[in-house]
Amino acid sequence: MTSLSISNALKYTLIVSLGGFIFGFDASVISGAIGFISEAFQLTPWQQGIVVSAPTLGGLVATLIAGPVADAIGRKQTLLMTACLYFVSAIGSAFATSFEALVIARFIGGMAFCSLMVAPMYIAEISLADQRGRLVSVNQLNIVVGLFISYFTNYFLLQLSHSEAMWVSGWQIDTQTWRWMLGVEALPALAWILLLLLLPRSPRWLLMKDQQLEAKRTLTRLFGSNNAQQQLDAIQAALPKLQLSSLSLARKMGSLFSKRLRVPLMVGVVLAIAQQVTGINVVFFYAPTIFEQSGIGTDAAFMQAIWIGLINVVFTIVALLTIDKLGRRPLLLIGLTGICFSMALCSWGFKQASYQLNTAHIAEIKTEVADFxxxxxxxxxxxxxxxxxxxxxxxxxxxxxxxxxxxxxxxxAHSINMPAKLVLLGISLFVASFAMSLGPVMWVMFSEIFPNAIRAVAISVVGVINNAASFTVQLVFPWELEYLGASTTFLLYSLFSLLSFALVFLFVEETKGKSLEQLSESLEARAG
Incomplete structure (x- = not known):
């Protein structure tokens, strides 16, 4: 029975988490395209920030309604809708003819980011307690694989654009490189649409909608007939406390903000803000820009970004292997310690920099750019x-x-004198620390800490907070870099991570090894 459980739960998890891959690709591919886009549309720093952060704003809007929609039509149908949004966005971005059109296309794609809250919810609802952390973390692993692949495809297309092959110019890869960078996402988006059709609907959602026969069939497919009945009994025992079909959206919101759910809501808010204010999306979205600022040049910056993507994948696998053994809380505290130190290291590295242009530098630049x-x-x-x-x-x-x-x-690149390797070390340590902690653990805990009947709405609320924090950080980063400088910017992220460590230490407790129903009872008991 165990092999059946692992096989089917993992199969459905891999299908659902393909959305994580597309999110990672979509979120990070802009890091390679933004320079070309800025030149093509002559963007100001604020406009660059809007192009980069438009998907996050779309995600913020969609997350407001994703929970109620997932409750109304189901997790599977909601995921299908998000897959279609990704496809439309990729095509629209590739063919955008203006700054405004590009922002709209990326905003549409950002609305699909609500899959980040629906996917962990679905995976948690088809998982056994002792496998849940690992399976939900598969979605985060796919996110970082998507990030890594986007860096690789950006670098590949950048190198290809320098080719003199006739087909390269014929397909306009040399002159419209950024359009190819953004448009290639349509392929995995289409594949995800087709694969999602194979998913069963969430058994917990089916039971909360009083569709017991289909729920039992799905549980049997997941866990075998004996385990299915055990799971069915446990879920049904918890349902009378808060039956989904009898609650309006207003009552769900009222329940979420009630005294008995004060603790899980506070934990969710702390994790939602901490994940973003430590600077993670800035590092991923602006990685080549950060490395260019350290003076290593555009091509080298793309190679360094690929290295960062590889580190992200490796340490997400570390989290996946340890989250159900060490637990969620230890990973968070270890990771935040590394984040605080690494951002301080980056700040110090940029503080040591000096900048000087001389005639030798000008001569070198002219060999690269004739009309400089x-x-x-x-x-x-x-x-x-x-x-x-x-x-x-x-x-x-x-x-x-x-x-x-x-x-x-x-x-x-030619004028800076700084310990560039130190900055690379700092960012590498930062990514490793984040990938084994806040990256996967936040979504795992979001899917665990709220009761079945209001889980979708609750994750919508904390997801909105997470998206709002992400949007703000991305929007102001170009301004921070230009007016505060890299050193001060990274120092701020270090201080935010120190504050996050204190909040996690004080308020976040361990959740590993308990069923979703057991977690609901224990967290409500803490609130008194």
């Missing part, structure tokens, strides 16, 4: 800047807006 406007920068030749903000301002004042966007990367 060297005369415009003559007044600052030989000057040493100890602040990236001051150096950036000096460049900006002496170049046109188009020249600044086009040549900023190459100027920084």
């Amino acid at each position: 406007p060297a005369h415009a920068l003559a007044p600052i030749l030989g000057q040493t800047f100890t602040s990236d903000v001051a150096f950036n301002d000096a460049i900006k004042q002496r170049l046109t807006a188009d020249e600044y966007r086009q040549y900023k990367s190459v100027i920084f």
